[in-house]
Structure formats: C-alpha cells, structure tokens
Amino acid sequence: MTSRRAFYKTKTVLVVDDSDQIRSYLKSMLLLIGFDDAILARDAEMALGHCRRMPFDFVLCDFHLGQGRDGYQLFEVLRSEQLLKPDCCFLVISAERQRQAVHGMVEFQPADYLLKPFSxxxxxxxxxxxYHIRQALQLAYQAINRKNYxxxxxACDHIVDHKSxxxxxxxRLKAELLIKLDRYDEAEHLYTWALTVREFGWARLGLAVTYGYQGRQDEAEALLQELSGIAETKTEALDWLTRLYISQNRPAEALTAVEQVARHSPKNYLRQHVLATLSTIDNQKQQAVQVYQRLLTASRYSMYDTADNMLNYARAMVEVAKDQQEKDRNDTFTRIDAFVTTIKKRFHPASFEHDRMVLDARILLLQGKTAKALELLQNSEELTLxxxxxxxxxxxxxxxxYEAGNLPMCDHYMAALSTVAQDDDLYCSALNLMMQHEQVKHQQLRQQLMQQNAAGMDAFGSGQYSIAIEYFRKALETMPANVNIxxxxxxxxxxxxxxxxxLRALAQHCVEVITEGRLPMEQEKRYQVILGHLDL
Structure with missing residues (x-):
C-alpha cells in the first residue's frame, strides 16, 4: 500500500464534474488512493483552462456536464489541441453504459469508461x-504522436518479445499500425493468431478490415454483416460496412448502413455528416435537410459548432429549392433568410461573409438574377483570398x-476539393463519393447541353425553327444562366x-437572361441585330 501511495503521490489528476458533491466525493477517493491533490473543474471550459496550463497524468470526466460541452466533446477538443500527453489516462464517468472502441487504438481514445455508482x-x-496499459505502450504511443509508425x-514488438x-x-496496437502502413497481410496474420487465443471482437473486426483493404470485398462484407449483429462490434462494423459500400460506389447500401449506426449515435458529428452526404447523393434532399437540422443541436458546444456547420443546413435547403415550384421555392428562401439571421447572432458576420455571399448568389441564380449573382461571386472571391x-x-x-455557367471555375473548385479529402476515414470516403457524384452529374449535364445545343443548331440551319426553339429551350432549362444558349x-x-x-414570354425571358448575364463582346452586334427583328 505504501509503494502504491508513493506512486500516485507524484501523479497529477483532474476531476471534471458539474456536481459539487460528486467532485468532492471523487477528490476524497483519490486522496485515499494516494494522490497528493486533485484539481477540480465544474465544466468543460474550466477543464480546458487547467489543461492549457499544465499536463495531467489522469483526467476523470463525467459524461454529462450540464450546460455546455459534454465529457466526450471535451475529450475531442483536448485531443485536437494536443493538450493530452500520449500516456495520459482519460476516464469517462457515466450513469449510462458506454462502450469502448473495438478498433482504433492508434487514434487516441478514452482509456476506460466508469459506470456509476462505483466503489x-x-x-x-x-x-x-x-495507467499500466498506457505505461506499457508508452513508447509506441509517443512514436504514434510523432507519426513514426x-x-x-x-516498440510493440519489444513488448511482445519480453512476454509482458x-x-x-x-x-492489437501493432495490427492497427500495420494497416496504417498498408501491410495488410501482416495485419491479417496477427488478427488470425489472436483469434486462436480467444474470439476477440477486435480481432474479428480487424480481420474484416484487412479483407477490405486487400480487395477481398465479398469476405469483408460477409464478416462485417455478421459483426454488425453483435452488440460489441455493431457500431464500428456498420462504419466499415458503409466505407466498403462507398468504395464500391454503392451509395444506396452505404446510406442504409450509416442510417442504422447514426440512430445509435445522434451526437457523433462526422457520422451524421456522412448520413447527410449520402442522403444528398441518393437524392433524398429532405432527409439531408433534417440531418443538418439535427446537427445544429448535436454540434452545439462541440468543436464542430461553427458558422460553416450552420450554413450546411441553409445549403441543403437551397438544394431542395431547386426542385420546388415558385411559391414553395420563395417560402424556402424566406426560411433561409431568417435562418442566416440567426447565424449572424451567434458568429461575427465577417467570419462567414465570403460563404454567405455564395449562398445568396445561388438563390439569386434560382431567381434569374444572374448579374447580381455573378457580382456576389466576384466579391466573395476577393474575400476568400x-x-x-x-x-x-x-x-x-x-x-x-456551375449554375452560373462558369464551368472553368466549377472545375477549379472541384479540383481543390479533391486535395482536402485525402484522409483514409469514413468522412473523406463519403466526401470523395459526393465529389465523384457531382462530377458525373455535371459531365452528364454538359453532354446533354452540348447535344441539345448542337441539335438546335442543326435544326436552325435547315430552317426547322420550331424544332430549334424546342432544343434550345431544353438546353436553357439545363443551364438557366447560360447567355449563349x-x-x-x-x-x-x-x-x-x-x-x-x-413565345413572346420566352423571348422576354431570354432577354432577361442576357441582360443579367455577361454577353461576350463579339456577340453583342449579333444580339442587337436579333433584337431588331423582334417587337417585344
């Protein structure tokens, strides 16, 4: 007992709980265990302040912290700001049963979950x-922290060789590192060996992951389907199943899988974001709006509580508006305008003005106000620098x-998007699928536009003006702001x-599109000649 007390006497510990009574109770327990002192915090903000001033060996944090960030949101911020030492033990305390990650030792996770009440x-x-697990793996975690896998x-081999x-x-940690190093056959060998010792859930899941990376997709799918029916592995098996379906360009199946796991983790921002992305790809735009609306609440106080997150809700509503009739569309625009006002109350307008201008430009384009939309996009570019x-x-x-008809700038931002979606995770997998979906959709629309315009030109050249009008009208519906069409x-x-x-109304609409847009100088004379033939 004396040696244990001497050991803990040199360690630092932070207790985070919104109850004065529980904080005092935990502190008295820790002092009995042998800690010299315990730093107390009543909420996440106070805990952040302590962690920015000094490193801790242990953090005991209640999951529910009242108003503000919860315990896991605090953990995410501490991890993203690198305020936790590689060997720090972060223990989550909760009255509800929490499950440790089955796969993900490489990523820093809470060391344990304590279910109230405990002795x-x-x-x-x-x-x-x-602590002793962290200490045993200390050198490995320090190397991981330096990204030296x-x-x-x-370091893991050294522990195994000494029969610790x-x-x-x-x-287990080594197998995950081997996956990160693309040494999938070696990882598979380790997981297979571990399963000869015991039917570890993490080993079976790891085996499925290696199958997927090695292109053995049928084997991966079958095992992941099985593991998704087991409580211990359900959440992560569904995550990996979603990734597998995304890699196979099967968005409907990926959506079904992520819908299941998202129901059980409504506050997991990235998982919900993937659900919204896959809903959009599957053309379930109303569902995407609902998910982004839920995220407004789920992300509150978290590191994802940003103006950009709030704008995602408005962006999803613009996608819905594109398919609506004029009255419903105007109602949606009114809702968007009211919602953007709430963003301004929470975040300084200058922090998201460049993105808001793009949102406004898209609304103006749907209203046929191309000139104003192009001006806003230009102003936004200047702010974006x-x-x-x-x-x-x-x-x-x-x-x-794309909606404004500026295809080179559309391609520029699609290329820029591909450079930021490089991480090997579920979020980036869904983002890449969305990017591919948008590129295919844009390419199909461009092809359709070219075919309609070419057919219109052929009909016009042969004097079939009624047929030419119909082709050009369809082409203009495909790209409403295109002045050349x-x-x-x-x-x-x-x-x-x-x-x-x-026809007179259609002609007047064409004039409005041309007036709102930017007609090339070489086409201006042609335009004036055409106007001379019309009595509008």
Whole structure:
C-alpha cells in the first residue's frame, strides 16, 4: 500500500464534474488512493483552462456536464489541441453504459469508461489498469504522436518479445499500425493468431478490415454483416460496412448502413455528416435537410459548432429549392433568410461573409438574377483570398459556378476539393463519393447541353425553327444562366413570322437572361441585330 501511495503521490489528476458533491466525493477517493491533490473543474471550459496550463497524468470526466460541452466533446477538443500527453489516462464517468472502441487504438481514445455508482476499490483498480496499459505502450504511443509508425511497430514488438502481460494489447496496437502502413497481410496474420487465443471482437473486426483493404470485398462484407449483429462490434462494423459500400460506389447500401449506426449515435458529428452526404447523393434532399437540422443541436458546444456547420443546413435547403415550384421555392428562401439571421447572432458576420455571399448568389441564380449573382461571386472571391475554405464551402462554390455557367471555375473548385479529402476515414470516403457524384452529374449535364445545343443548331440551319426553339429551350432549362444558349434561343424565336403569347414570354425571358448575364463582346452586334427583328 505504501509503494502504491508513493506512486500516485507524484501523479497529477483532474476531476471534471458539474456536481459539487460528486467532485468532492471523487477528490476524497483519490486522496485515499494516494494522490497528493486533485484539481477540480465544474465544466468543460474550466477543464480546458487547467489543461492549457499544465499536463495531467489522469483526467476523470463525467459524461454529462450540464450546460455546455459534454465529457466526450471535451475529450475531442483536448485531443485536437494536443493538450493530452500520449500516456495520459482519460476516464469517462457515466450513469449510462458506454462502450469502448473495438478498433482504433492508434487514434487516441478514452482509456476506460466508469459506470456509476462505483466503489473506492473499483476506482483504484480501473485507474491502475488504465495507467499500466498506457505505461506499457508508452513508447509506441509517443512514436504514434510523432507519426513514426514504423518505430511504434518496433516498440510493440519489444513488448511482445519480453512476454509482458500486456503483450496482447501490444499485438492489437501493432495490427492497427500495420494497416496504417498498408501491410495488410501482416495485419491479417496477427488478427488470425489472436483469434486462436480467444474470439476477440477486435480481432474479428480487424480481420474484416484487412479483407477490405486487400480487395477481398465479398469476405469483408460477409464478416462485417455478421459483426454488425453483435452488440460489441455493431457500431464500428456498420462504419466499415458503409466505407466498403462507398468504395464500391454503392451509395444506396452505404446510406442504409450509416442510417442504422447514426440512430445509435445522434451526437457523433462526422457520422451524421456522412448520413447527410449520402442522403444528398441518393437524392433524398429532405432527409439531408433534417440531418443538418439535427446537427445544429448535436454540434452545439462541440468543436464542430461553427458558422460553416450552420450554413450546411441553409445549403441543403437551397438544394431542395431547386426542385420546388415558385411559391414553395420563395417560402424556402424566406426560411433561409431568417435562418442566416440567426447565424449572424451567434458568429461575427465577417467570419462567414465570403460563404454567405455564395449562398445568396445561388438563390439569386434560382431567381434569374444572374448579374447580381455573378457580382456576389466576384466579391466573395476577393474575400476568400484571406480565408480558408471548408470542403462544404468548396462544394457550394463549385455548384454556384456551375449554375452560373462558369464551368472553368466549377472545375477549379472541384479540383481543390479533391486535395482536402485525402484522409483514409469514413468522412473523406463519403466526401470523395459526393465529389465523384457531382462530377458525373455535371459531365452528364454538359453532354446533354452540348447535344441539345448542337441539335438546335442543326435544326436552325435547315430552317426547322420550331424544332430549334424546342432544343434550345431544353438546353436553357439545363443551364438557366447560360447567355449563349439564351442568345441562340432568341435568334430561333426571331425567325418566326408570328409570336404566340408563350413565345413572346420566352423571348422576354431570354432577354432577361442576357441582360443579367455577361454577353461576350463579339456577340453583342449579333444580339442587337436579333433584337431588331423582334417587337417585344
């Protein structure tokens, strides 16, 4: 007992709980265990302040911290700001049962979950176990922190070679490191060996992951389907199943898988974001709006609580508006305008003005106000020079420029988007699929546009003006802000001897598109000649 007390006496510990009584109770327990003192924090912000001032060996944090960030959101911020030492033991305390990650030792995870109520003996046992596992793997985690995965593998080998009681922990960590190093057959061998010792859930899941990376997709799918029906592995098996379907360009199946796991983790921002992305790809735009709306609440107080996250809800509503009739569309625009006002109340307008301008430009384009939309896009470009763009912001710009008929700028932002979606994770997998989906959609629309315009030109050249009008009209529907198509359509209409009411309205619409847009100088004379043939 004396040696244990002497050991803990040199360690630092932070207790985070919103209850004064529980904080005091935990502190008294920790002092009995042997800690010299315990730093107390009543909420996540106070805990962050302590962690920015000094490193801790242990953090005991309640999951529910009242108003503000919860325990896991605090953990995410500490991890992203690198305020936790590689060997720090972060223990989550909760009245609800929490499950440790089955796969993900390489990524820093909470060391353990403590279910309330617990005794002094249980607290001491769990702290001791968490610390000694961290200590045994300390050199490996330090190497991982430096992103030196080869060195981390060697550290794991050293633990196994010395037949440490933590050899299986080292084997598990090594297998994940081998996957990160693309040494999939070696990882498969380790997982297969571990399963000869015991039917570890993490080993079966790891085996499925190696199958997927090695192109053995049927084997991976079958095993992941099986593991998704087991409580211990369900969440991560569904995550990997989603990734597998995405890699196979099977968005409908990926959506079904992520819908299942998202229901069980409503506050997991990245997983919900993937659900919204796959909903959009599957053309379930209303569902995407609902998911982004839920994220407004789920991300509150987290590191994802940003103006960009709030704008995603508005962007999703613009996608819905594209398919609506004028009255419903105007109602949607009114809702978007009111919502953007709430963003301004929470975040300084200057921090997201460049993105808001793109949103406004897309609305103006749907209203046929091309000139104002192009002006906003130009102004946004000038502001963007000083600000980083999120993946969602880049995608929104690509869509805006496509809708405005500026295909080179659309391609520019699609290319820029591909450079930020490089990580090997579920979020980037979904983002890449969205990018591919948008590129295919844009290519198909471009092909359709070229075919319609070419057919219209052929019909016009052979004097079949009614047929030419129909082709050009369809082409303009494909790209409503394209002034060149509007000019071709107007010219075809001008060849009719008598204009019906509908043709006159269509001609007037073409004039509005051309006036709002930017007609090339070499086409201006042609435009004036066409107008001379029309009596509008």
């Amino acid at each position: 002094y003996a249980e607290l001491e046992r769990r702290i001791s176990r968490a 080869e060195e981390a593998v060697q 009681q933590y050899a299986m922990h080292a084997t 000083e600000k980083p763009l999120s993946p969602s912001g880049m995608l929104d710009r690509a869509r805006a420029y 509007a000019l071709n359509l107007l010219q075809a209409i001008s060849m009719r001897e008598r204009l019906t009411v509908d």
